[in-house]
Amino acid sequence: MDELLEIFLKERKSRQILIANYEKWLNNIEQMRSEKLQHLISTNNFGYRQNIQNTIKPELNNRISIANLEVDKVHTGKFLLCQVISRCVKMSPLFTLVEDPEGDVERIALYNWAEQSAIPVKDRKKVLSIGEASKFLPVGTKLVIKNPYYQTASSFDAIISPDGPSISNDFDVIIRSDNPNDIIVINKYDDLLNNIKWFRNLNQEKEIINKKSVYDKILSADDFRQSGNKYFVSNDFVAACDEYSNGIELDSLNVTLLANRAEAYLRLNQFDKALNDVEIALKHEPDHLKAAFRKGKALCGLKRYQEAIITLKDLDLKMQISTDSSISSIKQSTKILLKHAEMLDSESRYGKYDYIKIIDEFCEKVKLNQDSDNWVCETGPRLDHADFLIDDIEIRPVKKKGRGWVSKRDIPEGTLLMVSKAFEVVYGNEAPLSYRSIDFTSKTMITATHSELTTRIAQRLIAEPDLCQEVYKLYAGPETENLRKDLLYSVDVRRIEKIVKYNYFETRDQWDVIKHTKENSRLTKDPGAGLWILPSYFNHSCVDTNVEQLIIGNMMFIRSCRPILSGEELILSYCSRMDTYEERSNSLRLHGIKNCSCRLCSLERSESKKIKLRQADILETYGNSLGPQLKSSLFSANFNPSIIKELIKLIDELKDLRKEHPDLEFKSFEIKSDLAAAYVRAGNLRQSLPVAKELYEFVKNARLSQFSSNAAYQVASRYARLNQMKEAKEWWDVALKELVEPIRGKFNEGGTNWRKEAVYLAEKLSPKMVSGARNKDLL
Numbered sequence: 001m002d003e004l005l006e007i008f009l010k011e012r013k014s015r016q017i018l019i020a021n022y023e024k025w026l027n028n029i030e031q032m033r034s035e036k037l038q039h040l041i042s043t044n045n046f047g048y049r050q051n052i053q054n055t056i057k058p059e060l061n062n063r064i065s066i067a068n069l070e071v072d073k074v075h076t077g078k079f080l081l082c083q084v085i086s087r088c089v090k091m092s093p094l095f096t097l098v099e100d101p102e103g104d105v106e107r108i109a110l111y112n113w114a115e116q117s118a119i120p121v122k123d124r125k126k127v128l129s130i131g132e133a134s135k136f137l138p139v140g141t142k143l144v145i146k147n148p149y150y151q152t153a154s155s156f157d158a159i160i161s162p163d164g165p166s167i168s169n170d171f172d173v174i175i176r177s178d179n180p181n182d183i184i185v186i187n188k189y190d191d192l193l194n195n196i197k198w199f200r201n202l203n204q205e206k207e208i209i210n211k212k213s214v215y216d217k218i219l220s221a222d223d224f225r226q227s228g229n230k231y232f233v234s235n236d237f238v239a240a241c242d243e244y245s246n247g248i249e250l251d252s253l254n255v256t257l258l259a260n261r262a263e264a265y266l267r268l269n270q271f272d273k274a275l276n277d278v279e280i281a282l283k284h285e286p287d288h289l290k291a292a293f294r295k296g297k298a299l300c301g302l303k304r305y306q307e308a309i310i311t312l313k314d315l316d317l318k319m320q321i322s323t324d325s326s327i328s329s330i331k332q333s334t335k336i337l338l339k340h341a342e343m344l345d346s347e348s349r350y351g352k353y354d355y356i357k358i359i360d361e362f363c364e365k366v367k368l369n370q371d372s373d374n375w376v377c378e379t380g381p382r383l384d385h386a387d388f389l390i391d392d393i394e395i396r397p398v399k400k401k402g403r404g405w406v407s408k409r410d411i412p413e414g415t416l417l418m419v420s421k422a423f424e425v426v427y428g429n430e431a432p433l434s435y436r437s438i439d440f441t442s443k444t445m446i447t448a449t450h451s452e453l454t455t456r457i458a459q460r461l462i463a464e465p466d467l468c469q470e471v472y473k474l475y476a477g478p479e480t481e482n483l484r485k486d487l488l489y490s491v492d493v494r495r496i497e498k499i500v501k502y503n504y505f506e507t508r509d510q511w512d513v514i515k516h517t518k519e520n521s522r523l524t525k526d527p528g529a530g531l532w533i534l535p536s537y538f539n540h541s542c543v544d545t546n547v548e549q550l551i552i553g554n555m556m557f558i559r560s561c562r563p564i565l566s567g568e569e570l571i572l573s574y575c576s577r578m579d580t581y582e583e584r585s586n587s588l589r590l591h592g593i594k595n596c597s598c599r600l601c602s603l604e605r606s607e608s609k610k611i612k613l614r615q616a617d618i619l620e621t622y623g624n625s626l627g628p629q630l631k632s633s634l635f636s637a638n639f640n641p642s643i644i645k646e647l648i649k650l651i652d653e654l655k656d657l658r659k660e661h662p663d664l665e666f667k668s669f670e671i672k673s674d675l676a677a678a679y680v681r682a683g684n685l686r687q688s689l690p691v692a693k694e695l696y697e698f699v700k701n702a703r704l705s706q707f708s709s710n711a712a713y714q715v716a717s718r719y720a721r722l723n724q725m726k727e728a729k730e731w732w733d734v735a736l737k738e739l740v741e742p743i744r745g746k747f748n749e750g751g752t753n754w755r756k757e758a759v760y761l762a763e764k765l766s767p768k769m770v771s772g773a774r775n776k777d778l779l
């Protein structure tokens with residue numbers, strides 16, 4: 001990796017090589033069939049309408065040339081003056097090649113710049129032909145790119161390879177911009193160009209796509225309304241907003257246009273803007289039912305649930321008096337939305353969640369199309385529930401760790417502390433595989449999912465700059481400078497990249513809800529990642545954690561997993577304690593933790609070389625010889641029972657090596673579960689029972705909650721096979737609770753009604769386990 005960085009840091013490729021490479025790449029793309037390029041398309045169809053060009057003129061003394069760009073840096077306050085010298089390719093970003101007046105050449109990636117509405121609806125999910133894409137920036141176009149970010153990213157060839165680039169090669173540098181307001185197309189008569197001499201004299205070849213020219217004939221606000229409606233029904237809400245806005249420009253108090261645009265904003269989750277529109281509409285037409293209904297929706301989106309309830313109750317009352325039969329549908333929708341608002345209100349105020357409903361919604365939304373890896377429900381498993389924060393915890397400075405969550409009072413085990421909806425989340429099947437980059441400071445690759453997550457966060461901030469503050473407050477690494485006050489509301493993609501790097505959570509499916517098949521292998525390959533704002537303030541420890549997070553779709557639930565004392569820091573784990581020290585250290589380094597000081601890491605650092613070598617030896621014997629030997633013989637005739645003794649020997653030795661710290665002995669876990677299976681295979685169920693119980697105790701003590709339900713179920717199954725049904729059922733109850741309690745909290749002691757709810761949830765989350773239990777007469 002270091003060599004790779006050195007190559008980048010050396011001189012940039014010459015102008016001739018860059019041009020030749022780019023042209024070769026264009027030719028390759030032109031020759032590829034479009035279906036071969038499908039992996040380049042993200043499911044993210046954000047489009048952006050540029051504001052009328054910036055009135056603030058860039059000052060020539062802030063111009064930076066390509067030769068002076070530094071890698072891994074946003075050149076804040078500077079701008080690059082350049083002209084387009086080749087054709088464009090439109091993937092997630094719009095790619096093209098530019099040269100500056102000095103004649104230096106570089107490729108650029110403009111995100112969010114090409115207007116969705118300028119692309120025909122039928123082509124939006126395709127890679128556009130080069131001819132079509134080039135209409136966005138014809139050869140000869142003069143551009144100002146403000147705050148240019150020079151980034152290491154996938155090389156051209158790697159982008160079109162179906163698997164994307166690999167870590168070892170295939171990287172290049174690129175100028176990136178995510179904020180469309182940072183790109184200015186310069187008119188050839190612009191003063192800025194007065195004393196500029198270009199290396200090559202290129203005139204702009206064609207007109208740039210300009211939506212207004214397409215609609216020259218449209219004159220009335222109503223024409224824009226109709227055109228907006230067309231976009232709306234084709235689910236292109238960005239273009240619909242554009243059209244309604246054009247209409248509103250002509251007729252600023254057109255209530256229908258305002259109400260329609262509000263609905264389009266609602267679909268884009270831009271609740272502030274939606275509320276603004278309906279409030280103007282309602283001022284002029286207080287009885288506009290749809291506007292009032294949308295006001296309720298916008299207030300829910302803005303988490304102003306009480307106001308939403310009042311608005312919807314008023315509306316409901318108004319409609320009850322009315323005898324107009326044409327409003328029956330909105331009447332019904334209002335009742336449903338009112339109920340939803342009341343639910344959100346109770347969730348956010350009291351932390352009362354209907355877990356059955358949530359799991360039902362999740363299981364419904366998590367379905368994938370049979371023949372593709374797209375979600376059946378277009379939004380994927382994104383749920384609409386409220387955030388909650390218990391009053392008993394707060395963010396405080398924590399020694400050597402920056403900030404962290406600390407308890408203000410004693411908190412019992414199993415308490416729901418926080419529920420947080422993802423700020424943004426990207427599932428493994430949603431990221432285009434093509435576009436990755438390198439984080440220079442940690443020398444690691446930014447995966448396609450992280451790259452897509454960054455892009456989506458940037459898009460959300462472009463649409464709602466007020467949200468910048470809460471995102472930019474998050475930890476962005478030791479090397480990231482404080483954000484300048486004047487840039488607090490601007491989109492800084494490099495900072496967002498860092499924030500994602502240090503604060504992301506993976507979105508693994510922890511139950512068997514998503515069926516991993518070959519078709520949806522992208523979900524399996526890449527678990528997906530999300531940014532959750534308040535949970536980002538939890539610090540890490542490999543062991544001795546006191547809180548646990550559970551992700552259902554885009555909702556994160558955080559509970560205490562043991563009693564917590566007032567003043568204690570709340571800690572969760574960023575990695576698995578079952579991993580080796582090296583594996584954990586690598587993954588912690590990515591999270592910005594160099595030397596974890598938890599009990600496990602401290603112990604493993606202090607253990608003698610001799611102990612470490614012996615542990616490694618044992619694990620190697622197991623991993624390379626005994627483990628595979630057992631797995632291949634478990635279901636065949638050549639099972640040799642003597643393997644049992646050997647497994648016991650390894651387990652005993654591992655235990656002995658950690659005898660001073662038995663609770664930190666995690667390495668024998670897998671061997672123990674093999675031992676339990678070997679006893680069963682040898683027909684010795686009785687002997688397998690204590691091992692299975694020990695495994696359960698082990699995962700319980702180690703707080704490996706993802707394994708504890710299955711561990712308890714294994715004990716239940718063995719009792720069932722021994723016909724000890726009383727014990728079997730008791731253990732089945734344990735398995736059920738272990739599966740369900742991390743989600744819904746502890747059941748009341750002594751009650752019996754709990755089983756119905758638990759079985760209902762278990763059937764959804766772990767259908768295989770429930771059908772197994774049913775076959776064994778456990779329920």
Ligand SMILES: C[S@@+](CC[C@H](N)C(=O)[O-])C[C@H]1O[C@@H](n2cnc3c(N)ncnc32)[C@H](O)[C@@H]1O
Pocket residue numbers: 400401402403404474475502503536537538539540541591592593595596597
């Ligand atoms: C997700 S943030 C946690 C919140 C962070 N402490 C803050 O001030 O915003 C992750 C960062 O917190 C710090 N951190 C978390 N756990 C730590 C630990 N066990 N030891 C040292 N630093 C830790 C590291 O700087 C890490 O990159």
